Amino acid sequence: MKSAPDWITHPDTPYLLIDEAKLKSNIGYLKQRVESLGSHVRPHLKTLRTLEAAEYLLDSKNAPATVSTLAEAEAYAKAGYTDLLYAVGVAPEKLKRVAALRLQGINLHILIDNMVQAQAVSDFADQFGQDFSVFIEIDSDDHRGGIKPGDPQLLTIAKKVGAHFTGLMTHAGGSYACNTEQGLKNFAKQECDAVRVAQDNLQAAGISCAITSVGSTPTAHFGEDFSDISEVRAGVYTTFDLVMKNIGVCGFSDIAMSVVTTVIGHNKEKNWLLTDSGWMALSRDRGTAGQSQDFGYGQVCRADGSLLEGLCVNSTSQEHGVIELTEAYQPEDFPVGHQLRILPNHACATAAMHPVYHVLMSDGSHNTWQRIIGW
Amino acid sequence: MKSAPDWITHPDTPYLLIDEAKLKSNIGYLKQRVESLGSHVRPHLKTLRTLEAAEYLLDSKNAPATVSTLAEAEAYAKAGYTDLLYAVGVAPEKLKRVAALRLQGINLHILIDNMVQAQAVSDFADQFGQDFSVFIEIDSDDHRGGIKPGDPQLLTIAKKVGAHFTGLMTHAGGSYACNTEQGLKNFAKQECDAVRVAQDNLQAAGISCAITSVGSTPTAHFGEDFSDISEVRAGVYTTFDLVMKNIGVCGFSDIAMSVVTTVIGHNKEKNWLLTDSGWMALSRDRGTAGQSQDFGYGQVCRADGSLLEGLCVNSTSQEHGVIELTEAYQPEDFPVGHQLRILPNHACATAAMHPVYHVLMSDGSHNTWQRIIGW
Known part of the structure; x- marks a missing residue:
């Protein structure tokens, strides 16, 4: 040393203290890994929440990124970033801030998993002639929110948002409780399979899904095949930590x-x-x-x-x-x-x-x- | 409601969200309580760390207050507050920031419990002709730092800081693990007794101690006699919380x-x-x-x-x-x-x-x- x-x-x-050399190495490793498996990383910027780290994580101002709050979306938008997924189910009251960013030309995607949100998006869109880009959250591991890939609600929600529907997103937070190589591989496959099934179900109903988005730091590092998945999200891999060390x-x-x-x-x-x-x-x-x-x-x-x-x-x-x-x-x-x-x-x-x-x-x-x- | x-x-x-009416009531209650028991509150500003809350906690710009960082000391000093106890053992490297505030006329008191700190204070004072105001931390409940009231090191440290010595401070953090009325009364007495014994030991060696400072939110609310104690510190009582509710x-x-x-x-x-x-x-x-x-x-x-x-x-x-x-x-x-x-x-x-x-x-x-x- x-x-x-x-x-x-x-x-x-x-x-x-941040060690730049390690940061660069961690970021480079995952980018190469995911691209070699046929997909792209949509980094989650929530770990460091700095404009400077975003320059390491994103190759261009139009590269896809993930945020956990509208405050981050507003700050990254101000710095010129244009493709941001706000990966927390949107509260209807927050649609006006979302719309304000979209009116500035920022492709801010929002996440929903229920009809109240879908109705709020649809109503806001109709009332103000506002376009949105909506991801529907799929529950791939029963740990938090989202809807099951086979739940008929998926179609109802997708139809309600209509032309505003963009993609499917899942996050296997349960993978943080796993620490075996095979277990993590399984979680990664489970994420991919969940959006694959959901995408097929939409397709069968004539609804096309432009983007499928999976990922967590553990699954992004253990997944074996992302070839039919649009993007893989991960955040804490930027710096890693002792929890990730214990997970392996x-x-x-x-x-x-x-x-x-x-x-x-x-x-x-x-x-x-x-x-x-x-x-x-x-x-x-x-x-x-x-x-x-x-x-x-x-x-x-x-x-x-x-x-x-x-x-x-x-x-x-x-x-x-x-x-x-x-x-x-x-x-x-x-x-x-x-x-x-x-x-x-x-x-x-x-x-x-x-x-x-x-x-x-x-x-x-x-x-x-x-x-x-x-x- | x-x-x-x-x-x-x-x-x-x-x-x-802060509820001002409850904040005022909590602050007023402890002030009246401690004054009726013969002492004064030196509020700890670390809970809210805002200039606005300080106006509720402190009757004047010269009223005694406690802070947990030099950043707070600098901000409160800038707002005109003049009597601040930095109640975390000082790292020798931080003496220059302490000195900068004292040169502005702020009576910023520092806390020490070992000879390395005492020597650093003494050396800095000698080198720059700087006066300090030093509290020595007394360990009243064996939970963190400080020196025992009967430890001969107390005299050695007090002698080393000489004219810069101001007072004795103790904090029975162990009281947070207690939840009976009698237990909390005992912790409060233990804090007071610890500084009483330490003060007597100094007195016997010809060293006078201008201020004795005790307190935690639980002991400040359960102590029965503060008549010979200069001041009682408490912080979280400003807003209280569920931990304090469980303690009673x-x-x-x-x-x-x-x-x-x-x-x-x-x-x-x-x-x-x-x-x-x-x-x-x-x-x-x-x-x-x-x-x-x-x-x-x-x-x-x-x-x-x-x-x-x-x-x-x-x-x-x-x-x-x-x-x-x-x-x-x-x-x-x-x-x-x-x-x-x-x-x-x-x-x-x-x-x-x-x-x-x-x-x-x-x-x-x-x-x-x-x-x-x-x-």
Whole structure:
């Protein structure tokens, strides 16, 4: 491992650090993988929510992207991006913001899975002469929303939105609970099969479906055949995290995000380090709690990013972290003022706590990226 | 319960709603309580981190306040507040920002509990002729940092900081794990006794301690005698939350914070509501998980704030919430587009997810407050 450049120690801790070289590698790997399997990536921008990261994820301003909020859609649209899928079921009240972006020439696609939404889209379209682009959510693994591929409601909804219907989308969130290669392959096939069946059912009713969209980070990395699928979505693969490491999608060394922290004290009776990174900096996400290895609030690394095996942030309060040292370490190894890096359980949640990210560029130089905030 | 004014349904969901009348009542109650017991409140501003809330919490610009980051200290100083305790052990690297505020005439107090910090303060003071105001953290309940009241290190540290020494501070974070009246009274006494003993030990060594500072929301509400204690700190009492409800410090109706959300779908097979409030809006905090009543990711209320008994947000993803209906409710009771309010497990964590708060003023009108962000 290369030693970290001097500037790493200068921003006041806690701060979020992105490793550009790893980010580029993660993005490049999935793009190549999915394209070699016959499809394209529609990256989910929700993990980092920055314009700068979008430049790595998207080859052009017209490349397809996914967002989780209208605030992101508005910010990316303002920066010139034109093909955005808002991948959360739309609340009818939000159609006016959707329409405002479409009137600016942004192909903002919305997601629905019920007749109230379909009726609202149809009514708004009729009332204002507004065109929409609607995806219908297909439930491929029974974990959240969407309609089953064989549910007759699918046809009713598609007919209701009529010419505004664009495609089918599914997300096997259940794949996050899986950690075997075969299991992940199965989840990927299940996503693809669900939209294939739904597409066939529409076709049989004379409704053509222009786009089929599947994906999650695990299924995008384990799917074996995307040749008849238009696009594959994934988000957290941009930086990866400990949850993805436990699932088996990445290794420690692929994780491109960490929180830099400073030791501010010790509890020598208990062999604890106290740091200035609490849940405000790390997030409250305990996503590894139910997995094969529980990393507490994050895996501890040296300032250069190398792992300190067996050390986690064991507990947090708002601005304090507690690291319980194992027998392999002494408090004296980590004096007050010493800096450490913490790998996150869940990159999306940790990034959400930071309005600014510090970026270690491949050449060792320093950038800062601003997060797009709010809804 | 008064019905909510119309504007409540207008901001796009999810959004954070503060009830001004409850906020004022919570703040007024603790102020009167602590003053009647012979002390004063030094409110912790970390829960809401807004200039507007500080006006409710502090009687004047010179009133004592507590902050959890230097970013808060800088923002409150800029707004004219002059007496700020930064209640997280200071990293030596941060002394330059502390000094910059003190040079502007802000009495920013810092916290230390070890000789590395004391030496850093002393060295900085000597090198730049800078005065500091230092609190030493006393460990009253063995839960995090601080030094024991009888530890000879206390005298060594106090001597090292010399004329910069101001006071003793303790925080019985362990009180959050307690939920009996007598237990909370004991924790409050334990905090006070710890600083009393430490103050006596300093006095015996000829070191005078100008300020003794104790407190947490539970102990501030259950302490029986603060007559010889300079000040009592508390933060989350400003809005309260479900964790505090479980501890027994407040009732549901005292909780002044909620997240307003919209139903975006149903899973009728499972009797689920899907909403647009995931962990981005509610936070990942599961503080009630280990308590007497587990509220999942929050207690569900009607749009007017009245409780929907037995309904919680049972699971979340980034921008989705799942509410599993009990037998008392039908999905049809909550059509797509219907709005609900969610009471938070932990107000500090939920507020941290929102750059803007919407405020229901006592007269029914609408304000917005901006959160101070970053470190």
